Amino acid sequence: MTDAPQKTAITLCGSLRKGSINEILRRHMSAKLSEAGVAVTDLSLADFEMPMFNEDLEAEHTPDSARRLAELFRSSDIVVIVSPEYNGGVTPLIANTLAWVSRQKPSPFKHAVFGIGGVSTGKYATIFALSHLRDSLSKVGALVAPTLLGLGPAPEVFDADGNPNESAIQWKVAQTVRELTQFSRGGI
Numbered sequence: 001m002t003d004a005p006q007k008t009a010i011t012l013c014g015s016l017r018k019g020s021i022n023e024i025l026r027r028h029m030s031a032k033l034s035e036a037g038v039a040v041t042d043l044s045l046a047d048f049e050m051p052m053f054n055e056d057l058e059a060e061h062t063p064d065s066a067r068r069l070a071e072l073f074r075s076s077d078i079v080v081i082v083s084p085e086y087n088g089g090v091t092p093l094i095a096n097t098l099a100w101v102s103r104q105k106p107s108p109f110k111h112a113v114f115g116i117g118g119v120s121t122g123k124y125a126t127i128f129a130l131s132h133l134r135d136s137l138s139k140v141g142a143l144v145a146p147t148l149l150g151l152g153p154a155p156e157v158f159d160a161d162g163n164p165n166e167s168a169i170q171w172k173v174a175q176t177v178r179e180l181t182q183f184s185r186g187g188i
């Protein structure tokens, strides 16, 4: 019997703010996936600049960043998207990035299992944004892990080392990692 090949993951964050609390969650998810035996690539959307999406622009020039990120979506077993909640939705950075990526062919959403999470200062802990993001990803055919990693209120979520303070949050992270590593599209 041969060992199953090592799973691969990319993690990205929808806030480029210095001191972003969501970036702490992204790093934590990368660490936990690595501990679970996954080969993780940490991404920064600062390295994937894209203009504000507009179909006219698309006809003239698709940014190379959109093609590169779409290929990373296609070739990774796990895609983790962490986003703050802005006005009950995801950030403009995530919305714009996904708009460009969704226009790339073949579909970048049909291979990976997607994990979504976010931290916010509000007591509803990004759950409006994550529900919307799950619907949107499902609409384009992505398989999204059922646990929505909505955490809050910031800044009490993480300790100085970037680990969750509450055991309930540690459990939720572990559950998300189990789902991401054990679910598979089975080639569909």
Ligand SMILES: Cc1cc2nc3c(=O)[nH]c(=O)nc-3n(C[C@H](O)[C@H](O)[C@H](O)COP(=O)(O)O)c2cc1C
Residues within 6 Å of the ligand: 015, 016, 017, 019, 020, 021, 022, 023, 084, 085, 086, 087, 088, 089, 119, 120, 121, 122, 123, 124, 125, 126, 154
């Ligand atoms: C434009 C804007 C809208 C926001 N809307 C919400 C919101 O709807 N719900 C919420 O819980 N927090 C909201 N916040 C607060 C963010 O949760 C908070 O700024 C958070 O720290 C951002 O994440 P970051 O630290 O990763 O950048 C909003 C912040 C901004 C700048």
